[in-house]
Amino acid sequence: MVPQINKVSEEKKYEEFDEQKLWAEMDPLAWHYSIARNSVFEDTYELTRTQILDAAERGGHDVILEAGCGTGDIIGELQTDIHRIGVDINDRFIEHCKKHHQHENMEFHELDVTNLGQWWKQFEGKFKKPLVICVNNTLNIMPEEIRGNVIAQMFEVCGSEGRCLVTYWNGNFFSHAIMNFYSQNVELCGPFDFSHVDWNNRTLHAPSGYSTHWMLPEEVQRLLRSYDVNIGLIGAKIQHGKDHINTAGLSIFAWFSTDCSCGGKSYYDSEDAQTFYSQIWGDAETHIGRYDLLTDAEKSSLTKIQQISRAEEIHEENFVKLIASKFRSTSDDIPKVRILDMGCGYGGLLRRLWKGGHVWRATGCDIASKMCGKARVLNTEMGADQDIAILEESYLGVSVPDESVDLVISMDALLHVGPEGQKTAIKEAGRVLRPGGWMVFCDIMQQEVVDPVEMQPIYDRIHLTKLGTVSNYQECLSESGFTKFEFEPHSENVASHYGTVREVLIEKKGDIAVSEAFLNKMEAGLAVWKELAPQNIVWGFMTAQKTEKVNI
Numbered sequence: 001m002v003p004q005i006n007k008v009s010e011e012k013k014y015e016e017f018d019e020q021k022l023w024a025e026m027d028p029l030a031w032h033y034s035i036a037r038n039s040v041f042e043d044t045y046e047l048t049r050t051q052i053l054d055a056a057e058r059g060g061h062d063v064i065l066e067a068g069c070g071t072g073d074i075i076g077e078l079q080t081d082i083h084r085i086g087v088d089i090n091d092r093f094i095e096h097c098k099k100h101h102q103h104e105n106m107e108f109h110e111l112d113v114t115n116l117g118q119w120w121k122q123f124e125g126k127f128k129k130p131l132v133i134c135v136n137n138t139l140n141i142m143p144e145e146i147r148g149n150v151i152a153q154m155f156e157v158c159g160s161e162g163r164c165l166v167t168y169w170n171g172n173f174f175s176h177a178i179m180n181f182y183s184q185n186v187e188l189c190g191p192f193d194f195s196h197v198d199w200n201n202r203t204l205h206a207p208s209g210y211s212t213h214w215m216l217p218e219e220v221q222r223l224l225r226s227y228d229v230n231i232g233l234i235g236a237k238i239q240h241g242k243d244h245i246n247t248a249g250l251s252i253f254a255w256f257s258t259d260c261s262c263g264g265k266s267y268y269d270s271e272d273a274q275t276f277y278s279q280i281w282g283d284a285e286t287h288i289g290r291y292d293l294l295t296d297a298e299k300s301s302l303t304k305i306q307q308i309s310r311a312e313e314i315h316e317e318n319f320v321k322l323i324a325s326k327f328r329s330t331s332d333d334i335p336k337v338r339i340l341d342m343g344c345g346y347g348g349l350l351r352r353l354w355k356g357g358h359v360w361r362a363t364g365c366d367i368a369s370k371m372c373g374k375a376r377v378l379n380t381e382m383g384a385d386q387d388i389a390i391l392e393e394s395y396l397g398v399s400v401p402d403e404s405v406d407l408v409i410s411m412d413a414l415l416h417v418g419p420e421g422q423k424t425a426i427k428e429a430g431r432v433l434r435p436g437g438w439m440v441f442c443d444i445m446q447q448e449v450v451d452p453v454e455m456q457p458i459y460d461r462i463h464l465t466k467l468g469t470v471s472n473y474q475e476c477l478s479e480s481g482f483t484k485f486e487f488e489p490h491s492e493n494v495a496s497h498y499g500t501v502r503e504v505l506i507e508k509k510g511d512i513a514v515s516e517a518f519l520n521k522m523e524a525g526l527a528v529w530k531e532l533a534p535q536n537i538v539w540g541f542m543t544a545q546k547t548e549k550v551n552i
Contacts, residue, residue, distance in 0.1 A: 044249030076101030117156030343413020347375035
């Protein structure tokens with residue numbers, strides 16, 4: 001007899017259930033038998049094992065670590081001498097694995113994968129090139145709020161030498177799975193009918209509490225970008241050694257390394273960074289200010305930290321005036337428009353536009369969870385939450401419909417993805433803008449010609465090999481159907497800003513509750529920006545209008 005998972009009252013709605021609790025308490029044999037008995041997943045499981053083993057051997061990996069190993073049907077069945085480690089939050093799954101997968105160089109541990117990085121420290125020095133995997137839609141089973149952290153934990157383990165693999169069920173086969181797997185495995189998901197199936201969005205929410213979501217490859221790409229994993233290549237076949245997405249069987253395979261991440265999400269979501277920005281840089285803004293427009297009276301009467309805030313305020317005021325000039329002949333008023341803010345941070349500019357009566361509907365996107373959370377709180381406190389939506393998504397692929405906004409804005413956010421990522425961001429802006437709409441943004445760039453050796457400390461700070469340039473942006477905008485490009489330079493403010501922030505940091509060093517390592521690294525980094533900016537860095541406003549429709 002096949003063991004059954006604990007059933008719950010069918011009178012309750014699926015929204016009431018804790019999906020993580022459901023999986024944490026699931027009988028391991030219920031899941032194992034659902035796959036093992038002539039399942040439609042059999043070939044996919046075998047293809048998954050084959051791709052993992054091939055990648056591990058070709059890549060010279062010395063250990064395979066599976067996060068959320070379940071009943072061990074993947075890692076426990078790999079025929080290899082490479083060391084394998086499986087971890088899972090369900091203690092019964094782990095006991096099942098230890099009983100049924102007793103192999104040499106194979107071990108299993110009960111673990112909450114949000115602590116994976118810290119737990120892995122015990123293996124430092126033993127393994128140098130991990131292949132870290134989370135397969136069979138496991139990441140999508142985890143609570144949404146921890147998925148980005150799980151990716152960060154995988155990055156922490158794989159380091160600069162290793163690689164990661166995450167697989168998702170392929171939405172192109174969702175109906176096939178409903179008819180030939182889920183409906184035939186009531187022991188796993190409980191009874192359901194088609195009223196519990198959303199065919200368009202490819203989701204099943206069974207009355208038992210079991211749920212599953214099958215995505216398309218492009219949706220996986222967009223989702224991973226929201227976790228700071230920028231994979232640009234999608235194809236049908238595996239491409240060893242490259243960061244890419246491929247498909248096989250019923251699965252979508254996403255292969256990536258730390259090269260895919262700019263590190264922005266983990267940095268901005270850290271407690272140290274949040275404390276630093278809220279107490280020194282500004283509790284609603286994280287951009288450069290216009291120190292050149294501070295009056296003599298302001299310079300003499302305001303403290304340094306007040307000057308930072310005032311300079312940022314002046315910059316935003318001028319930003320609004322520039323926007324107004326593109327929508328009205330006068331600079332003191334603009335109509336209500338639909339806006340997308342790429343890399344909105346705490347959402348300060350959107351709230352300024354809303355307070356001025358310029359927002360019809362606005363969306364801010366950012367990959368930093370804590371910034372998005374604070375932006376929502378500040379929006380609610382101001383009463384702007386009904387008009388401003390905050391999405392925890394990457395501006396490289398945002399869930400905003402085609403040609404649905406009038407204005408795309410961004411403040412010092414696009415630099416984090418480098419020239420190639422900026423090209424993708426501009427294409428995305430072109431996609432969401434209506435014909436005649438405007439893109440108005442500012443960013444930190446490098447001079448057209450720089451000494452790479454001299455710039456290396458800055459590249460190291462932001463995990464890039466180079467910064468964008470004005471000409472790079474102009475070219476990207478032209479390729480995406482934009483004309484009327486203009487650049488308004490204010491580069492002298494970069495050194496002033498970083499220098500002032502550094503002065504405040506040194507002044508408040510004993511009072512700010514951040515780690516000593518963060519303080520020392522930040523102080524050194526700010527000094528680098530201040531020193532190198534005058535000769536190497538360009539900063540200012542850029543504007544362009546979408547006047548041509550381009551097949552993007």
